[in-house]
Amino acid sequence: MRKHRQLPGSLLLPYFTFLTLYLLISVLGGSAAVAKHEPTIEMGISEYSKTDQDHAVPARAADGDSKSTTDHATLKELAGPFFSGPEVTKACLECHNKAGAQFIKNKHWTWKYTHPVTKQKLGKSVLVNNFCTNARGNEGMCAQCHAGYGYKDDSFDFSNQENIDCLICHESTGSYYKTPNSSGNKACSIMFEGKQPIEWAKVAQSVRMPGRNNCGKCHFYGGGGDNVKHGDLSSALFMPDKTVDIHMDAEGLDFSCVTCHVGEGHEWAGSRYEMTVDDKVGTGKPGMPREVATCESCHDATPHDIASITGNKLNSHTSKVACETCHIPEIAKGGVATEVEWDWRTMGKLKDGEGFKLKEYTQGDGKHRATYKSIKGDFKYAENINPMYAWFDGTMNYTTIDTKFDPAKGPVEINSFSGSADDPGSRIYPFKRMKTTQPYDKGNNTLVYMELWGDTDSALWGNYDFAKSIKAGMEKFNLPYSGEWGFVETHSYWPINHMVAPKENALACNECHSSEGRLSHIDGVYMPATGKNRWLDIIGLLVILGTLGGVLGHAAIRGIATKRRRS
Amino acid sequence: MANQMPTSTHTIQVYKLFERIWHWSQAASIFVLIFTGLAIHGTHSLIDFGTAVSVHTAVALALLLLWVFAVFWLFTTGQWRHYIPTTKNFLQVARYYAFGIFKGENHPYHKTYLRKHNPLQAMTYLLVKIVIFPAIWISGIAYLLVSIGQGDFLGGIGMEYIALFHSVAAIAVIVFIIAHIYLLTTGHSFIEHVRPMITGNDEVELTVEELAFIMSDEPQKLKVDSSDE
Numbered sequence: 001m002r003k004h005r006q007l008p009g010s011l012l013l014p015y016f017t018f019l020t021l022y023l024l025i026s027v028l029g030g031s032a033a034v035a036k037h038e039p040t041i042e043m044g045i046s047e048y049s050k051t052d053q054d055h056a057v058p059a060r061a062a063d064g065d066s067k068s069t070t071d072h073a074t075l076k077e078l079a080g081p082f083f084s085g086p087e088v089t090k091a092c093l094e095c096h097n098k099a100g101a102q103f104i105k106n107k108h109w110t111w112k113y114t115h116p117v118t119k120q121k122l123g124k125s126v127l128v129n130n131f132c133t134n135a136r137g138n139e140g141m142c143a144q145c146h147a148g149y150g151y152k153d154d155s156f157d158f159s160n161q162e163n164i165d166c167l168i169c170h171e172s173t174g175s176y177y178k179t180p181n182s183s184g185n186k187a188c189s190i191m192f193e194g195k196q197p198i199e200w201a202k203v204a205q206s207v208r209m210p211g212r213n214n215c216g217k218c219h220f221y222g223g224g225g226d227n228v229k230h231g232d233l234s235s236a237l238f239m240p241d242k243t244v245d246i247h248m249d250a251e252g253l254d255f256s257c258v259t260c261h262v263g264e265g266h267e268w269a270g271s272r273y274e275m276t277v278d279d280k281v282g283t284g285k286p287g288m289p290r291e292v293a294t295c296e297s298c299h300d301a302t303p304h305d306i307a308s309i310t311g312n313k314l315n316s317h318t319s320k321v322a323c324e325t326c327h328i329p330e331i332a333k334g335g336v337a338t339e340v341e342w343d344w345r346t347m348g349k350l351k352d353g354e355g356f357k358l359k360e361y362t363q364g365d366g367k368h369r370a371t372y373k374s375i376k377g378d379f380k381y382a383e384n385i386n387p388m389y390a391w392f393d394g395t396m397n398y399t400t401i402d403t404k405f406d407p408a409k410g411p412v413e414i415n416s417f418s419g420s421a422d423d424p425g426s427r428i429y430p431f432k433r434m435k436t437t438q439p440y441d442k443g444n445n446t447l448v449y450m451e452l453w454g455d456t457d458s459a460l461w462g463n464y465d466f467a468k469s470i471k472a473g474m475e476k477f478n479l480p481y482s483g484e485w486g487f488v489e490t491h492s493y494w495p496i497n498h499m500v501a502p503k504e505n506a507l508a509c510n511e512c513h514s515s516e517g518r519l520s521h522i523d524g525v526y527m528p529a530t531g532k533n534r535w536l537d538i539i540g541l542l543v544i545l546g547t548l549g550g551v552l553g554h555a556a557i558r559g560i561a562t563k564r565r566r567s
Numbered sequence: 568m569a570n571q572m573p574t575s576t577h578t579i580q581v582y583k584l585f586e587r588i589w590h591w592s593q594a595a596s597i598f599v600l601i602f603t604g605l606a607i608h609g610t611h612s613l614i615d616f617g618t619a620v621s622v623h624t625a626v627a628l629a630l631l632l633l634w635v636f637a638v639f640w641l642f643t644t645g646q647w648r649h650y651i652p653t654t655k656n657f658l659q660v661a662r663y664y665a666f667g668i669f670k671g672e673n674h675p676y677h678k679t680y681l682r683k684h685n686p687l688q689a690m691t692y693l694l695v696k697i698v699i700f701p702a703i704w705i706s707g708i709a710y711l712l713v714s715i716g717q718g719d720f721l722g723g724i725g726m727e728y729i730a731l732f733h734s735v736a737a738i739a740v741i742v743f744i745i746a747h748i749y750l751l752t753t754g755h756s757f758i759e760h761v762r763p764m765i766t767g768n769d770e771v772e773l774t775v776e777e778l779a780f781i782m783s784d785e786p787q788k789l790k791v792d793s794s795d796e
Contacts, residue, residue, distance in 0.1 A: 302716075309624045310617060316714045509617040515609060526726035529609035529616055536731060537610075540738045547742045551749035554664075558753075561669035 040368075045187055045355035045375045045461065073205040080201030085149045085165055088204045092166045100161030102266035108147040108169075110158060111135070115273055117395050122273055128401055128447040130414050130436035130490040131223035131342065132376070136401075137476050140182030141453035145218040152181035169214045170207040175199065183455050185462020187355060212238060212248065215257040224376070225369075227332060228339045231387070231432035232498040236334025236365075244334035246502045260293045269293040272495055277322065277394035278425040293497075295323040320525055322427035325389060326507040327500050331432055332383045334499075335365030341380035342436040345487050348464035349374055355464075375452075375461045387430035387496045389519055391419035399490075401479060404445050407488050411435070412447070414492035421524025428522055430496040437489050439466055441474075443482020447490075449473035574772040578790040579781065581683045582767045586646075589637050590764055596630040597740065599623075604737055627707055634700070649683055650693045657686040664753070674754050678771045680781075695743055702736035 072078055077095065082088050093100045103109055111125035124135045124142070135142035143151035149163045150156065157163065167176050176198060220226060220235050227234030242249035247260070261270045270293035279296035290297045301318050305311035317326070332338040350356070355374030361381045362368050372378050396415045399405060405412050419426035441448050451472040452460045458472035466485060474481035512519040513529035520530055531537065582590070599622065605611055606619035614622075641647040659675040664687070667675070676685035684692065709729045712718035721729065751760040763769035768790050773781070781789055 309621045312715045313620055316716050319716070509620070510612065510615060513609070513616040514612070526730055528607050528730065531609045533731065536734055540734065543738055544741055544745070547745045551745060555749070555752065557669055562671065565671050
C-alpha cells in the first residue's frame with residue numbers, strides 16, 4: 001500500500017487528537033464549543049517551540065548523492081568523537097582542503113554583497129527589510145541561519161575557516177539544528193528548550209550534496225516563519241505534489257534545490273540582487289556546463305512546440321514575458337500561506353504582563369498562523385495568490401540604512417527595480433509584494449536598525465519599547481539618529497521563480513488577453529484583446545454601423561417607393 | 568459599337584467551377600476570420616483567445632494559398648480582363664442605385680460575354696483585390712513574421728501599428744461584405760443573384776459573333792434554358 005504522503009508525521013498526532021475529541025463531543029452530545037487542536041491565543045513569545053523540529057524532514061534516498069564516490073559513513077576521520085561543530089569542520093577541511101578558502105567568499109558566509117551594477121553594499125549584514133527589519137546587531141538570533149559558528153556581532157572573524165558550518169548544508173539526518181549565538185531577553189528563554197543533543201559523529205557521517213531539507217531549513221522560513229518572506233518558497237516544497245511544483249514533485253522529477261542552483265567551488269547560481277532575466281545563451285552546446293539557474297539553461301528560450309501555431313506564438317512571447325509569468329500562475333500553494341502585510345504599530349500588547357500570539361488564520365494544510373504577535377505586531381496572510389507583474393531587467397536597487405527618502409511621497413520601496421518595454425533585456429516578471437508599516441527615523445527620513453534580540457533593557461523582544469530599541473540599534477553602529485521616530489509604509493518585491501506549475505496549469509491566454517487581464521497595467525507592449533485602443537473601437541463601430549445604416553436606409557426608401565408605386 | 572450590334576440573350580456558364588469554389592471558400596474563410604479576428608481584438612469572448620488565434624492563423628494561411636491559386640488562374644485564363652476599370656455605363660449604373668432603383672427602373676446593365684460584372688462592380692472588386700485584400704494580408708503576414716521571431720526588419724513599425732493597419736483593413740472588408748450582401752437584394756431577387764455563383768450559369772447578352780464562337784468552340788457552355796418563357 002502506498003503511504004499517505006500528504007500528512008507529515010507531526011500532523012498525525014494533533015489530527016487524531018482532534019478527531020477523537022470531535023467524535024467524543026458529538027457522541028456525548030456535549031454543548032462544548034467546537035474543539036480546536038490549537039488555542040487561538042497562545043501565551044509566550046516563543047517562535048520555535050513547536051515548529052523548529054518540524055523544519056527537519058528526514059532525508060530521503062532521492063536527496064542523497066547516491067553516485068558519490070565516497071561513503072562518508074565509513075571514513076575513520078569522521079568516526080569521532082566530536083563535541084562541537086568546529087571540530088567536525090576541522091575534520092572536513094583536512095580532506096577538502098580547498099573548501100574552506102572557497103566558502104569564506106560565499107554570501108552564506110560573508111552576508112555581504114557588492115552589487116555589480118549599482119555598486120550598492122548589500123547583504124544580510126547591512127540591509128533593512130520589511131519583515132523583522134534588520135539582522136545587523138541582532139546576529140545572536142538571526143545568525144542561526146548563518147553558515148558558521150558563533151556569529152553574534154561584528155567581532156566575528158570572517159577569515160577563520162574553522163568556524164564554517166559544513167553540516168547545516170551537507171548533513172542529511174535532519175536531526176541537526178542550531179541555537180542562537182547569544183542569549184535573548186528572559187522572556188525568550190524558553191524558545192529552545194527540550195531539544196535532543198546533537199549526535200555529532202552521526203550527522204558528520206551523513207554528509208552529501210545539499211538536499212532540499214538543508215536549503216529549506218533556512219530559505220523556506222525566511223522572515224521569521226514558514227513562507228513568510230518569498231511566497232514561492234515554503235515547507236510545502238519538502239514533499240510537494242506536481243501541482244505545487246512540477247520540478248520538485250516528490251513522485252516525479254524530484255529535483256533538489258541544487259539541481260537548478262548549480263555551481264562548483266562553493267559558488268552557485270541564483271541571486272535576487274542581480275538576476276539573469278534575459279538568458280541569451282539558453283541551453284548552450286550539448287554537454288556544455290552552464291552555471292546559471294535560469295529556466296532557459298535547461299528549456300531554451302523557445303521551448304514550445306514549433307510544429308504548432310500555438311507553440312510558435314508562445315515562443316514569440318519569450319522576448320517580452322518571463323517564463324515564470326505564465327508558468328507560475330499562483331504562489332503560496334500547497335497549503336502554506338505567505339505573509340502579505342505586517343503592521344509593527346501594534347507591537348507590544350501584553351496579557352497579564354506576558355507576550356502572546358493570536359492565531360486566527362488557518363491555512364490550507366490546517367495549521368494556524370499567528371495574526372498577532374506581541375513582539376512583532378499584526379500580520380495578514382494569503383494563499384494561492386496571483387503574483388503582481390512588472391517590467392524587470394534583473395537589477396534591484398535598495399533603500400539602505402543611509403538612504404534618505406521623502407515619506408510624503410508615499411510608501412518607501414525597500415527594493416525597487418528597473419526595466420522597461422524598450423529594453424530588450426527586460427521581461428514582464430512576477431513578484432510577490434510585501435506591504436509593511438515599520439518604524440523609521442522621522443527627523444532624518446531614513447530607515448532604522450532596531451535592537452530586537454539581547455539580554456538588555458533596550459532589546460525590543462522582552463521590553464516592547466520602540467524608542468529604546470531604535471536608539472540602541474542605531475547607536476551600536478554610530479549611525480545618525482534624530483531621536484524622533486515614526487511609522488512609514490514600506491513595500492518590498494520578491495521575484496517569483498519557484499512553484500512552477502505543470503504545463504496544463506500554465507496561465508491561459510485570456511488571463512492576460514482580456515480587458516481586465518493580469519497585465520492590463522503593463523505599458524509599452526501591444527497586447528491584443530485588452531481593448532486599449534478605444535479610438536479604433538469607436539471609429540470602427542461607427543463605420544460599420546454607418547454602412548449598415550446606409551444599406552438599411554437604402555432598403556427602406558426602396559420599400560416605401562415600391563409601396564407608393566403599387567398604390 | 569458593340570451595344571448597337573444585334574444581340575440575343577442566352578444562358579451560358581459565366582462562373583467556372585474553380586471560380587465558384589474560390590468564391591465560397593473565400594466567403595467562408597472571411598466569415599471565420601472576422602469572427603476569430605474580433606475575438607482576438609477583444610470585441611467578444613465567444614471563443615477562447617488561444618483557439619481564436621490558432622484558427623485565425625490557420626484559416627488565413629489557407630486563404631493566402633487560395634489567393635495564390637486565384638491570381639494564377641486569373642492571369643492564365645485571361646479572366647483578369649473582367650476587372651479592368653471602365654467608364655462605360657458607369658454613370659448609368661451609379662445613377663440607378665442612387666435614384667432609378669427607387670422608381671422601379673430595371674437595372675441598366677446586362678452581362679456580356681467579356682464583362683460579367685457591371686462597371687461599378689468591376690471597380691469595387693478591383694479595389695478589393697488590389698487595395699483591401701493586400702492591406703490585410705501584408706499586415707497579417709507582417710504580424711505573423713513578428714510572431715515567429717522573423718520580423719526584426721519590421722521593428723521600426725511596431726506591433727501596435729501593424730495591428731492597427733490590419734484592423735482598419737478588416738473594417739474595410741466588413742464594409743465591403745455588408746454592401747456586397749445588400750446589393751444581392753436589389754434587382755430581381757436575392758436568389759437570382761446568388762444562383763449563378765452556385766450553378767455557374769447566368770443570362771448573358773451575346774453578339775452574333777460571340778454566339779457563333781461559343782457554339783463552335785465551347786458548346787458545353789451554352790445551357791438550354793428550360794424556364795425560358
